Amino acid sequence: MVKQTSQAPKAKKKSSNKWKKRLAFWLIFILGIVAIVYISSSLSYKYVIDKYNDTSRNDVVVVDEKDGVEFIIKRGAGVSEIAAQLKEQELIKNENIFKLLSKINGYDGTYLSGTHIVNSSLTYDEMMRVLSSDPATRTVTIPEGKTFKQIVDILYDKKIIKDKAKFIRSANAEVFDYDFLIGIPKRDDRLEGYLFPDTYEYDYNASDRDILNKMLSNFNKKFRQEYREMIANLPGEMTLDKVVTMASIIEREARDPDDRYLISGVLYNRLSGKDASLRKLQVDATIQYIMMRNTGSYKDRVLYADLEIEDPYNTYLNEGLPPGPICCPGEASIKAALNPDETPYYYYVAKGDGTGSHAFAKTFKEHQANIKKYSTK
DSSP, X not given: OOOOOOOHHHHHHHHHHHHHHHHHHHHHHHHHHHHHHXXXXXXHHHHHHHHHHOGGGGSOOOOOGGGOEEEEEOTTOOHHHHHHHHXXXXXXXXXXXXXXXXXXXXXXXOOOSEEEEEOXXXXXXXXXXXXXXXXXXXXXXXXXXXXXXXXXXXXXXXXXXXXXXXXXXXXXXXXXXXXXXXXXXXXXXXXXXXXXXXXXXXXXXXXXXXXXXXXXXXXXHXXXXXXXXXXXXXXXXXXXXXXXXXXXXHHHHOSSGGGHHHHHHHHHHHHTOSOTTTTSOOOHHHHHHHHHHHHSSOOSSOOGGGGGOOOTTOTTTSOSSOSSOSSBOOHHHHHHHHSOOOOSOOEEEEOOSSSOOEEEESSHHHHHHHHHHXXXX
């Protein structure tokens, strides 16, 4: 008889070994994944903690304009758009890393629209700090008594505007929603008198409209309702525009602040006087304004021949106030135009003694005596 041997136990043993190998493989795989997750989490945690504890990330990063380039973040731009733009301008090497670090570092959603000065040597973290800081601005101071054209020159010199002619066209064509501009007579440089003298801060790429609107908004705030209500109590038929025109004359005439209210009183006396000759204000500052418009500068001295120039702004030839302001007055001169002194004077002349003050007279004879007295100084 032939003895039979069974193969089943060997097959079972082989199957068991295969299962053990698979189990070992999956255990190793899972342990590897766990190890990778643990190491990554630890490194990420350490990175975040280090960044949190790194006080230098709170330092403001400033790139000098001459060493940097302008990077403009549009209003509403997200991190993906910003990263792509940075890459396009070759300011970063990898936009995906920028997006990832923005998320990890907590900068995502903090980037501010406007113009930022950056360069390609900034680290990702420094770039993020710059872009999440306030946009770069330029500061400009507009002194009292400057004309519209002089203000344009100042804005151009300070690099606030790039094109003078374009800015002037904007000033004369743009529509602004301010009641004080309603009813202004048609004239050149229609915003003359209304660009309020002050110190302003503008984004590097502020539009002409934004630049003008900030100054007009300031005028609207400074010429408050209380002032508007005072206009009805002034002598003659005054309007807000005429008050600003009066204030502009006071600004240019009164070098001594103490003279402002007196000069205002004299001018109102002449405007409301019965003598037609007195209603010709005969203000040298209006002649100088004509010179400024025609030549771009004031004269050192007004000559008698200048008083004969045919021009609507010549107050030696025309009665009443000129057609519009002759400069942009400050609040002190506006207050003087709204609060003229009650005075018996009808004339004044500069003393020419370096103080900027004036001598006042009731009659033309007294005025002539003052002119003779102070012309020798």
